[in-house]
């Protein structure tokens with residue numbers, strides 16, 4: 001039997017009445033159902049200051065708790081799912097801030113970008129800037145993702161979709177691809 005993969009879901013919203021957490025909860029439960037290990041990295045729960053030093057620039061004995069916690073999750077993850085809305089056609093600032101703290105933790109691990117909106121456009125305009133950023137971080141973004149318009153109408157607070165069959169189908173399209181890449185990269189690295 002194949003070893004379980006660790007998959008970090010990195011969420012970008014710190015807004016008080018945020019709704020993207022519904023999408024995060026849906027993805028989290030789907031990964032469990034598929035037999036792998038999900039982690040949620042949430043910048044509201046683990047607040048990070050505006051970046052003044054990257055993780056590697058800290059003296060290890062002075063490492064703030066949240067910065068260290070997130071590093072450990074990223075390090076043990078084999079793949080990343082970025083969950084982002086559009087704020088004025090760009091990714092939320094907390095997401096960019098968080099991603100930039102780390103570097104080698106992403107290296108040679110695949111990523112996918114899942115976007116959402118409350119309106120009609122599913123946040124897809126953040127694909128391009130996030131793809132450029134993830135590429136530079138060493139985490140190649142795969143071609144597929146899940147793009148959810150009208151999030152509030154389609155998922156409840158716990159992340160239960162209104163149309164479970166349809167949501168699962170959309171999830172599996174990118175998820176299978178992400179797992180394929182994560183396993184391929186992992187086995188290649190093992191045999192180097």
Ligand SMILES: Cc1cc2nc3c(=O)[nH]c(=O)nc-3n(C[C@H](O)[C@H](O)[C@H](O)COP(=O)(O)O)c2cc1C
Nearest residue numbers: 013015017018019020085086087088089117118119
């Ligand atoms: C600062 C700001 C800018 C926004 N800009 C866009 C936008 O460019 N395109 C869009 O479709 N929705 C935009 N929205 C609406 C978001 O899709 C909606 O607020 C969504 O709930 C944000 O995700 P969150 O609740 O997880 O923070 C914007 C919302 C905020 C707060």
